[in-house]
Amino acid sequence: MFKGLSRNDLILLVGFTAFVLLMPIILKPVGAAYPALMQKFCIFGIFAIGFNILFGLTGYLSFGHAAFLGVGSYAAVWSFKLFTMNIIPAIFLSLFFAAIFAVVIGYVSLRRSGIYFSILTLAFAQMCYNLAYSVLTPLTNGETGLQLTLRDPRWIDAMFHEPGAGLPRATLFGLDTSGGGLGGFYLCAVILIICFYISMRIFRSPFGMMLRAIKSNQNRMRYTGFNTRPYLLAAFVISGMYAGLAGSLMAATDPLAGAERMQWTASGEVVLMTILGGVGTLVGPVVGAAVIKYFENIFSSFGPDTLHGVFSFLPDTIEDALVSFLSLFVGEGWNLTLGVIFVLLVIFMPGGIIEGLRRLWVIFTRKRDGGDAIPAATHPQPAE
Amino acid sequence: MSEKNIVLHVADVHKRFGGLHALADVDLQVEEGTVHAIIGPNGAGKSTLLNVCVGRIKPDQGQVVFAGEALNNHQPHEINQLGVSRVFQTPEIFADLSLLENVMIPAFAKRDGAFRFNASAPVSTQKDIREKAEAALEDVGLLNRRNVEAGSLSRGDKRRLELAMCLVQNPRLLLLDEPTAGMSRHDTNSTIDLLKRIKSRGMTKVIIEHDMHVVFSLADKISVLAQGRIIADGTPEAVRANPKVKEAYLGEEQT
Known part of the structure; x- marks a missing residue:
């Protein structure tokens, strides 16, 4: 199973696994060790x-991946409503529907590259959003969002036991995953590790090498005898299925689905996460996802009151001015902070957090060897 | 024409770009196993002719027949799969990948080109492909730099890398668009040596070149293209002696 992976990859895999599973302990000091947040890290990490x-x-920069996330969520909730509260069928159903959507959207969008591809994916995602928000209300429950009700048939569950009072919870063969406890977190953590492993295999495989070659020079790839379209479509569908899986885990940890999950801001967020962490690196996207969700959690909970508390040592006039300025950046406006962080990062650390750490590592190790030059950062390549 | 096996036949090809008649009634036959040089002044349509051969440009009229198969409706990757590889005028390589990866990818093309979800065995376990790629890098003298990123190579080395990427496919027909442009005299000579060495493998080559030194040391046959027409065709000696050629080309631009 681990044949052919280099020693470094195995170390990375083991380290990643250990870190993810031990998050409840490791993240205690930074105040992020509660399941609801950690499971967010995992879900957005998968995405x-x-x-x-x-x-x-x-x-190829897709601006519509949230569509697959939403499709995954809706499929999972429907599985809960119609069949069973067990999450296994829900996950498979989500993967299936996300894959179908990805095949259709990818097939059309991949006829173009660069900015036109991005616009096409964005257009498709907005179409999906509008379908979910209004047109397909019977299927998606529109604005309210799709939720469990007491009148749901749940045919498979009904065969085995009488429905209890109140809404049931999503389970994995008895393990409660939607109760906000560690069950949901460990479910997401294990799936994240599997997803990470699969991504590592893809990165190291000939298939992954072909994809990198397409990024580097698609023209040469064609004159080298490769039909690039199916390769791109395969990559698109795989990544769509990852998004669908993330969507279904959202539903598994909190059984509802709303159209806002498909909005373009959600698509933009995953772009930010990936770039922030490090495009084209293995762990970068997970790091980016965790960092964004962590800071979102902190900054969005700040209000003017908290700020007044922080700056109470200042004279009143300065305090009021400062607070009214800074409160633009917290609470609802935390996206403004995210924007500032993002701008700084793209300018000063174009390879993302992982590239930044690598450069620090090089500086650190070079100093000891008495070396001088720091290799130039690999700048992210624009699509085609 | 002799009874030799014609591997590439460009039959009465016309191509216009707006008012420019880039190729006018070009008819060219390339025999299997030969080195066929196409020369001509700038703007004569040499590169257009190669582009037509690899499917980058569709001819307005006429057709290109490779090994008995008309190429008009083929995609570039299909033409490559039939056995045509091409070296471009400005090297087309995978700049972000290592030299070894650059050459391994073409070696995968025969098997995986149409599409294969080849994700079970990592690249590092693909011994046979790796050995092929290393042999091709050895041929062009870049083996010791196999782990270097291709984008960091000099222009001349990029050309040699691209040549290795074509050689590893062992194509039936190799198209070379000015393989020595921008190379030093030393590099040019080593490229000539390399091309002479691989000549013995029976690979047919069509070569576009400005450097007459290269042309006359390699070519078995020469076609002269001027203003989109073939004005002379034959052995190097015959072409050299042809007064029309002297007028159109050799007289004004001999290097």
């Missing part, structure tokens, strides 16, 4: 890993 398979390897 970003999948996105990176498309964007990082082929250079």
Whole structure:
């Protein structure tokens, strides 16, 4: 199973696994060790890993991946409503529907490259959003979002036991995953590790090498005898399925689905996560996802009151001015902070967090060897 | 024409770009196993002719027949799969990949070109492909730099890398668009030596070149293209003696 992976890859895999499984302990000091947040890290980590398979390897920037996330969520909730609260069928159904959507959207969008590809994916995602928000209300429950009700048939569950009072919870053969406890977190963590492993295999495989070659020079690839379209479509569908899986885990940890999951801001967020962490690196997207979700959690909970608390040592006039300025950047406006961080990062650390750490590492080790030059950062390549 | 096996037949090809008649009634036959040089002044349509051969440009009229198969409706990758590889005028390589990867990818093309979800065995376990790629890098003298990123190579080395990428496919027909342009005299000579060495493998080559030194040391046959027409065709000696050629080309631009 691990044949052919280099020693470094195995170390990375083991380290990653250990870190993810031990997050409840490791993240205690930074105040992020509660399940609801950690499972967000995992879910968005999966989303970003999948996105990176498309964007990082082929250079095709999709602006519509949230559509697959939403499709995954809706499919999972329907599975809960119609069949069973067990999450296994829900996950498979999500993967299936996300794959179908990805095949259709990818087939059309991949006829173009560069900015036109991005616009096409964005257009498709907005179409999906509008379908979910209004047109397909019977299927998606529109604005309210799709939720479990007491009148759901749940045919498979009904065969085995009488429905209890109140809404049931999503389970994995008895393990409660939607209760906000560690069950949901460990489910997401294990799936994240599997997803990471699969992505590593893809990165190291001939298939991954072909994708990188397409990113580097698609023209040469064609004159080398490769039909690039099916390769791109395969990458697109795989990354769409990752997004669908992330969507279904959202539903598994909180059984509802809303159209806002498909909005373009959600698509943009995964782009930010991937770039922030490091495009085309293995761990970068997960790091980016965790960092964004962590800071979102902190900054969005700040309000003017918290700020007044922080700056209470200042004279009143300065305090009020400062607070009214800074409160633009917290709470609802935390995206403004994200924007600032993002701008700084793209300018000063174009390879993302992982590239930045690598450069620091090089500086650190070179100093000891008495070396001088720092290799230039590999700048992210624009698509075609 | 002799009874030799014609591997590439460009039959009465016309191509216009707006008002420019880039190729006018070009008819060219390339025999299997020969080195066929196409020369001509700038703008004569040499590169257009190669582009037509690899499917980059569709001819307005006429057709290109490779090994008995008309190429008009083939995609570039299909033409490559039939056995035509091409070296471009400006090297087309995978700049972000290592030299070894650059040459391994073409070696995969025969098997995986149409599409293969080849993700079970990592690249590092593909011994046979790796050995092929290393042999091709050895041929062009770049083996010791196999792990270098291709984008960091000099222009001349990029050309040699691209040549290795074509050689590893062992194509039936190799198209070379000015393989020595921008090379030093030393590099040019080593490229000539290399091309002479691989000549013995029976690979047919069509070569576009400005450097007459290269042309006359390699070519078995020469066609002269001027203003989109073939004005002379034959052995190097015959072409050299042809007064029309002297007028159109050799007289004004001999290097």
